[in-house]
Amino acid sequence: MALSMKTAPRKLWRTLSSIKTGVILIILCVIFSAAGTVILQRPMIDPDDMQRAYSPAMLRFLDVTGLTDVFHARWFVALLVLVSLCIIAASVERFPNAWRYFARPYKSPDDIFRRALPTQAQIRIDDEEQGLSAAERALKHVGFHSERIVRTDSFSLFSERHRISEMAVYIVHASLLLIFLGGIVDALYGWRGFLMLTPGTSSNQIEIKTGTTKTIPFSIRCDGTGEETYADGSPKKWWSKLAVVENGREVSRKEIVVNDPLSYHGVRFYQSSFGQTGKLDKLTLDVTPIDEKTGKAQEIALSLNQPVPLDSDTTVELTEFIPDFVVQDGHIYARSNDVVNPAVHMIVTSKKANKAVNVWLPEIQGFAENAASPYIFQPKDLKTGLFTGLQVSHEPGQWSVWAGVVLMAIGLTFVFYVSHVRLWVVPVIDARGHSMLWVGGTANRNRDAFEQKFKDVVAQIQKDLKSKSAEAAEEPKAAAIRG
Amino acid sequence: MARAEIARGRAEAANGTTLVVGVGLSIAFLLFIAFLNVVKNGNLASEANLLYAALVFYAGAGALYLGFGVTGTESYIKFASLSTWAGLIANTGAVAHRWYEAGHPPFASLYEMLLSFVWTLAALTLIAEKRYGVKVIGTVTMPVAIVGVVLMQLLRSDVRPLVPALQSTWLHVHVTLAMLAYAACALSFALAMMFLIQDKMKTETFLAATSIFTVGVYAAILTRFERWGGLNVVAWDADNKQEVFLSRGVRLFVTIPDLGWLMVLVLAAVAAPLALYIFALAKKNDGLIATANRAVFISILLQSLALVFFVLRARDGRYPSLDADGLFATSLAASPFILSALVGGIFANLLYLLLLWRRQDLERLLPGSDDLDRITYKTICIAFPLLTLMIAAGAYWANRAWGSYWNWDPKETWAAITWLVYAAYLHMRITRGMRGRVAAYFAVGGFAVVMFTFFGVTYLLPGLHAYA
Structure with missing residues (x-):
């Protein structure tokens, strides 16, 4: 009895450190990873699409077994941990022998x-x-x-x-463990999120993928964003000027582009998208009076809900901006937030006559009373709001990963070529x-x-x-x- | 085109030494035609012309290699080699031209990747021939190169500006390493196959292997089978020379009617030799193997028919779609994977016939099995570090572009699977002393995974790597 107590751990160790176990674990990893690419995965696919793809019973089964999110399932993580243990055991088992070669070379051969x-x-x-x-x-x-x-x-x-070649395999195994370590650290302590900013605003609230919000100890201010395009209109470059504000003080500043992020205290901000908010920034208009006695021709700039006087009696206020309008069943709708087919609604008010006229540009039949307006408006320039979409990530384990990669390159060189x-x-x-x-x-x-x-x-x-x-x-x- | 070359190679091989003269004259004729074009356009060193010259030389080399394979006349090799050199020089010119025009190494689009791939393949062929003495390897690689160049003619070739995510040195590093690694894996596969020939594996086992491969090809194509016997292909926007997208990452498919039934028929035809083989094995009836070989012949004819019909119907035509109203155009360029799969199937079966008819010549000309076993291992020793670095460079790039070094997207996952398979091979080989047949099977299996990663993932699974 005592013997079996003693041999059981020994047996377990033997099994764990054997090459057979290693290869079986590799095969298991291959099978489950492949399953994770064939079965639709929750983090990447819309829930509706998931429901369409599988029958309810099937989906329940897949969810319970974790097959709809293989790479984050507990058993998959357990498998990776087991692989790590196997690598450690196999290395520890074989290391002393190799170390003897390495540390005490056999110099004078006997008969x-x-x-x-x-x-x-x-x-x-x-x-x-x-x-x-x-x-x-x-x-x-x-x-x-x-x-x-x-x-x-x-x-x-x-x-x-x-002589270092004797150690090469252990270098490779150690590098693999470093990479795993980095992955585990990131899985436990890392996070990824999204931050949307318009020029002039700042924020320290990051939307995390899971739907929660994370507050970081400093804010990011956007000082400007823009896009450069090729002649054919396809995007060439997206850029954002960002500043880091900590305790009310600007501590860092950088213009980021795709492939060149801003990094501050381990948090990285990547340029990931860019677009128009569909909100009006500024509309410039040429204004001409119908009756020259009431006022003079001038150029005005309008922002949303800010009345501008045209003469002592008349003011104009921009009340609505629709970036992509469509008229249907007697209503005006916005089709999208892209500035494709914009329309503005202004109200021209005369104080004395106590009269308000709805002016629409362009003139939409049934809504516009442009003819009744004492002024004619000619749009000159339209500036709409831009936003920059920033991917935010915190991966404290990545340095371990890169160290592992470099070490592996060195190790593999020794394994194969030295x-x-x-x-x-x-x-x-x-x-x-x-x-x-x-x-x-x-x-x-x-x-x-x-x-x-x-x-x-x-x-x-x-x-x-x-x-x-x-x-x-x-x-x-x-x-x-x-x- | 490749089919025509192969057919020509066959027909002329029957006349023995006239082949060299025939191929030489064909090359001269094609170059003359090209020259007339050049005189008309006044631009000699354009990329299209260089590529055309490469195609002509590769085709000539392919014909000569095949002629050598069929007749065993060794002098063909020398000429085939010369022709490959000429093709490689023209190809190098095309690559350099492209690089200069685009201002970045040619890896950004499918067209550019094919350009680099064909170049690598031709270079490796010459290296394998000169350094390792594997002379017949051109029989396998040259037809692949020809198919590559022909495919390139169909794809969008104008220098296209890079979208922001692709403007990174790491992308070039990543793709270069991928090309090299995959090419090394391909070479190890070819060597393992040669080992199996030298290791006296039965010819009918090769029959089973090619049949399984072809059945897999048609099964993969038939994943796009649509109700009422149609076959789905991607819609093609001829003006912009690109695929039609319904929304970001979702391609619009059109259904070519009846083509699905034809593919089902051909699937049955390619499954027949496999069924006969299994039957022969169960009944221990060798006579059935001869029938199976005849069935291979019939399946090649039917496969060619499928290819011809596919080319005729998908080349240009307007077809309805299930996802949108109206008719949409498609083009061969929209279906590079179906096209290469069809050509690949025919090609694998032709190689089997080559083995069936010329096994003794092949055995005489190939290096010994021990040498092949060792060279296969050495090739994998080169491929594995390249695979590792490729994955690392990809992870680093992803980290800079998307903020995460590992996303478990299907392409990434399959790259990791490839790495694991070769890691298992190395462990078995180094610590368990795995040699010979088992090692060769492993190398073949590893390459199957590589092919799935390269083609299958893009064709069958969803993911981020849309452009490659």
């Missing part, structure tokens, strides 16, 4: 190791020292730095390159009693390229040995001549 190593060669030498120094020179020639390993009974050479190469050179006596130089090597990846390199190293050592022995053969000859 058993030498026999088992697949990539090796033996070169005939005259004496140990000559062989080792030839190997040293040869290794240097192909770009390997080597060190002499001194043991009580032997000398040998050890050389290696890119291999840990080790070479050993040991002088040995073979079965027939000859002095031999044993050369062996391994690489943790890209083995075929390494085999070629290994052959080059062996050939280089042989070449070096041959030239040395040729020199050695020449020296006595020279001495003999002198003698």
